[in-house]
Amino acid sequence: MHVHERNPKRTLITILLFALVIVFGWITMKKPRFNYALTPQQTVDMVINHRGCFHPYELEKVLNHKGGDVILIDIRNNFDFAKGHIPGALNITSVNLLNEENIKQLDEWKKNNVKVVFYHDDQLQANGAWMLFRQIGYSNTYVLLGGYRYFASYKDNLKQSEGTCLKGTAKYDFATVAKKSVAGFGDVSTSKPAKKVKVRRKKKEKAASGGC
């Protein structure tokens, strides 16, 4: 064997330094606070199957038993909260939901299998926060259907809400309603072929060019 191949001392030192850099990187790397626990597919399955919905009629039990294993969280701002809220609800404004102490609290509830129900004025405004928490692994979070507005108008008769306030259904037969008002109706709203979209995958932003 040739002399320069006898002892790979410098090679070993270089590789060790390289390994040290990697260990250093590993240690100093910022670990993300939250990771997605659900894939987009699982998220879609969840919302399509209406998992994680909390119906207003279920509130009745909660209100009568006072607390128990359900916590209501009002994610509106504290001004709206002060004007009126569901009895027993806590107020955490939505932008503060991921704050350190709130997360600690949520973790505890999660550990103790407490149902956490988010609500806002209506379901739509609580939808985002609820979906976020479901996606980062808080499978104990729920969204109140109908929101505070429904509760405020029907608080004496929450039972009747069974099956009625699910959003997402069509109130009208769109096709007939949309054409009825005018006589000489054209084809504008019914059988329009879908617009051709330039199908273009999102490009890499500013990838380096090159190669030989």
Add this chain to the structure above:
Amino acid sequence: MNRNYLFLTLLMLVLAIGTFFIKKDDVYKNQIKPETLLQVITQPSRYVTTDQVAKRIIEKDPTLELIDVRLPGDFDKFTLPDAINVPLKDIFTDKGQDNLGIEDLNVVFFSNDDIIADQAWVIATRLGYKNMYVMKGGLNCWIETIINPTMPPETASEIEFEQFRFRKAASLYFTGGSTTQPVSVTKAKVKVRRKKKEKAASGGC
């Protein structure tokens, strides 16, 4: 053979095996952080009103891309002009993503009402897409405000009457009457335009 070669071999193997512990989610590279998602989720700026959508359709705004997230069966029966059908369950598939993130296009999701469209918006936003909106109230609201607008009471402000006139004209436009009364359409359009966007959306769902 020098013993150091053995060390080198082992070290390199360890480094290579180490890469398995750093596996990243390769499929969704542009996914945004949950913290960022919360920030955008709490902004109501993603909601657009049916009036704004109607106006942009009438003006044939080339940057508007309407996405109907209902099922294909519903889509075939009725949808907004030039809308594309991407059911919620397909939103993150390759087919669905082809319609998102197209340069210079503003996506507006809509469904029967706004919940499902909003859910599509949340998922697409998580995947890193931008310039997307949700039509508030959805098609239910579309019918109530644009197709069958209700006359405001006598006491209503001038702005509300203007809005009503716009809706009346838009109704004609969308139900096929636009050819018969072109004058009123343009009139309404001009009037509506004077309003600032922020002031608009006062009525409805």
Add this chain to the structure above:
Amino acid sequence: MGPLIPNDIITGDWNFVIAILIGIAFGFILEASGFSSSRNLAGVFYGYNFVVLRVFFTAVIVAMVGLLYFDYFGWLDLSKIFILPTFLSPMILGGVIMGVGFVMGGFCPGTSFTGIAIGKTDALFFAIGLFLGIFIFGEAYPYFANFYNSGNMGNVTLTDVTGIAAPWFALGFTVIALAAFWVTAEIEKKVRKNMKEYKF
């Protein structure tokens, strides 16, 4: 953070200065490893000198593993680096032609430059050949333009094509390379016994 120039951390004005510095490092490593000698290079095909295999595969596995770590640490965004586009059949043919050229010429383009630097006439002739080869290609291009552009798969990575995660390839290359290092060391010993004339 990285890549620095595409992310505008270093301005593009430095590009050519950096190019020369990187080139100097590249040339130094090639020459110092013995790549300026065509007999060292060709040895890999005849079993008497595996320096090409050693340098080449060590570089590939170190870079592969390193890039994966750097990407994970957020130091280097792998989605922003240049991925060589794949043109399947032209690339296979190109590789075959280059393989024959390698054995005949005893150099590859980069190594021939270092050969010229230390005064190898054969390296100079190889570089002239390179020039002619590309010139011929350019002139004859219209005859095989279709083939040249066929099989375009875009800037795909191994993961895009096979669906297997990148660490598997890094580990696979590492294991194969390390095994090859040990095996070829033995082969080299045996072959060299019969080559009194070749000085290493």
Add this chain to the structure above:
Amino acid sequence: MNKNNNKRPHYLNPYFGGVLLGLLVIATFYITGRGLGASGAVKSTVVETVETLAPQHAESSPYYSKYIPKDTSPMNNWLVFESFGVLLGGLLSGVIYGRVKKFRVEHGAHTTSAKRLVFAVLGGVLFGFGSQFGRGCTSGAALVGSASFSFGGVIVLISIFGTGYAVAYFFRKLWI
């Protein structure tokens, strides 16, 4: 091993060279986002030469015209500067290790200098020709391409070395 071997010009340990080269590839990606290369520089030289000697021909050629930038010369290219650096780096190493001498030809025991030079040119022609189909040479496509997990890079790598071993027997007289 005989003592004579140990007095020969000194080389780096090949694994040390390999590790350095690997780190250089990472550094290059880190700084510029692109890889090393060599054949691209020769291509730029060809395009520049053709453009100087026959500008119309270069403009009309479907191949050369792709590589003629609008506002600068084809030589104003990253790889050209990098290859210039390779020459300098090779010279530097040659000076340090005492390998820089007047021009000479290196060839196997059973062949002549003239034959070696002829085959060097032929090999160069093939390599240059093939590198255009391969979108790069051993450094640009095979080394950097494979290191960045490019599918095409690995194809070129396997293709070059596979063919090399397949045809090595026919050219053994040149080297052994």
